[in-house]
Amino acid sequence: MRKKLLAANWKMYKTPDDCRAFVRDFLPLIANPGRDEIVLCPPYVDLHATLEAVKGSGLCVGAQNLHWEKEGAFTGEVSRVMLVALGVTHVIIGHSERRQYFAETDDTVNRKLESALEAGLAPIVCVGEVLEEREAGLTDDVLRRQCTRAFSGISAKKAEKLVVAYEPVWAIGTGKTATPQIAASAHLVIREEAVEAFGAEFADKLRILYGGSVKPDNVKSLMAEPEIDGGLVGGASLDPKSWSAIVNY
Ligand code: PEP
Numbered sequence: 001m002r003k004k005l006l007a008a009n010w011k012m013y014k015t016p017d018d019c020r021a022f023v024r025d026f027l028p029l030i031a032n033p034g035r036d037e038i039v040l041c042p043p044y045v046d047l048h049a050t051l052e053a054v055k056g057s058g059l060c061v062g063a064q065n066l067h068w069e070k071e072g073a074f075t076g077e078v079s080r081v082m083l084v085a086l087g088v089t090h091v092i093i094g095h096s097e098r099r100q101y102f103a104e105t106d107d108t109v110n111r112k113l114e115s116a117l118e119a120g121l122a123p124i125v126c127v128g129e130v131l132e133e134r135e136a137g138l139t140d141d142v143l144r145r146q147c148t149r150a151f152s153g154i155s156a157k158k159a160e161k162l163v164v165a166y167e168p169v170w171a172i173g174t175g176k177t178a179t180p181q182i183a184a185s186a187h188l189v190i191r192e193e194a195v196e197a198f199g200a201e202f203a204d205k206l207r208i209l210y211g212g213s214v215k216p217d218n219v220k221s222l223m224a225e226p227e228i229d230g231g232l233v234g235g236a237s238l239d240p241k242s243w244s245a246i247v248n249y
Contacts, residue, residue, distance in 0.1 A: 002207050004223065005163060005230035006247050007039040007062060007124060008237030009092060009211075014042055016049035022240055023053035029244030034058055036230065038247055039090045039124075044078055051087045062090030062124070065098060068111035080119035090122045092232070094150065096169045106149035113150055113162075122161040124209065124232060125150050127190065131170035139168075140189045147193035156198035163207045164190055165232040171212025173234060180225035183210045187227040216245035223249045 014022065019042050030038070041062040042050045051061050067077035083091060093116060094109035109125060116123040127146040129139045143166070151159070166186045168178050178186070187208045194203035210222055211232030222228050237243045 002205065002229045004036040005039065005124075005207055005209060006036055007041055007090065007092070007165075007209065007230070007232045008243055009064065009095070009232055009234045010040070010042045010046075010238060011064070011097070011234060012043055013238055014046055016046050019046045019050045020053045023050065023057075023059070026240035026244055027057055027059075029240060029248070031244075031248040036247065041090070041092055047083075047086050047088055060089045061087070062092060062122075063088050064092045064095065066091050066093070066112055066116060066121075068108070068115040070115075080115050080121060083121060084119050088121065090124060090163075091116050092124045092126065092165075094146075095126045096128060096167055096172060100169075106146055109146075109150045110152050110154075114154060114158075117154065117158050117161065120161070122163060124163045124165050126165045126167050126211070126232070128167040128169050128172075128186075128212075134168065134170060139186065143186060143189045144193055147190055148197070151193065151197035154197070156202045159198055159202070163209060164194075165209040165211045166190060167211035167232060173213070175213050177213045177215070177218050177222075178210065180222050180228065183222065184225050184227035191227075214246060216242055219246045219249040 039060040039062045041064050063083050067074055067079050070079050070081050093112045098104040113123050127143055129142040133142050171178050190208050191203050194206045207229035209230040209232045210228045214231045214233045215236045
C-alpha cells in the first residue's frame with residue numbers, strides 16, 4: 001500500500017500572515033491526522049511563517065521550485081541548501097506553469113531533480129500533456145519523453161524520495177478534471193517509465209499524484225482509483241474549508 005500524499009500548491013498567492021491564518025483555521029478541520037502525507041507549498045517568502053505555523057502538527061512544507069546549483073551568481077534564485085536550512089522537506093519541480101512561462105525544459109527538470117535528491121528533499125516532479133498533444137494522440141509519447149529525460153542519470157538508490165505528479169495541462173485551473181480512468185492510464189505509462197529507469201520494485205512503490213482541478217466534489221472518486229496515490233491541488237487548496245474537504249475525502 002502506498003501512503004497517499006496531498007500537496008497544496010499555493011502558486012503566487014498569500015502573504016506570511018495569510019499562511020499563518022490558513023494553518024490556524026485548517027488544522028482543526030483535518031479528520032484523520034496522520035492518515036496521509038499533507039504538504040503545503042507556499043511562495044518562498046512564506047516558507048518560514050508556514051514552517052513555524054505547522055510545527056508539531058505533522059504537516060509538511062514544500063517549495064514550489066529550486067535552482068539546481070548549491071549557490072552562485074543566480075539573481076532571484078533559491079537553492080536546495082537554503083530550503084533544507086529552513087526545514088523544507090518537499091519541492092515541486094517542473095510545474096507546467098514553470099515550463100510554460102519560465103522556459104523550464106526537460107533538461108532543467110532533470111538538473112533540479114538531481115539537486116533536490118542530493119539534498120534529501122522529496123521532489124514532486126510534474127509531467128503532463130497539453131490539450132493539442134492529447135487531441136493528436138500524443139499523450140503517452142509526451143509522458144514517456146518527460147519521464148525519460150527527468151529520470152536520466154539518476155539511480156534508484158538516489159531517487160528513493162521521488163514523487164511524480166501527472167498534471168494534464170488542459171485540466172490545470174480550468175475546472176476540467178481528468179476522469180479517474182484517464183488519470184490511471186497516464187499513471188501506468190509513468191510507472192512503466194519508472195520501471196525502465198529504476199526497476200520494478202522501485203516503480204511499485206513510486207507515488208504518482210494526480211493534479212488538475214481536484215475539488216471537494218471529485219476528490220473521492222479520484223482517490224478511490226488504486227493508481228492515484230494522492231493529489232497536487234492548486235485553486236481548491238487556497239481556502240482552509242475546501243482544502244480540508246479534499247484531505248478528508
Ligand atoms: C496545480 O497548480 O498544480 C493545479 C493542479 O491547479 P488546479 O488544482 O487549480 O487545477
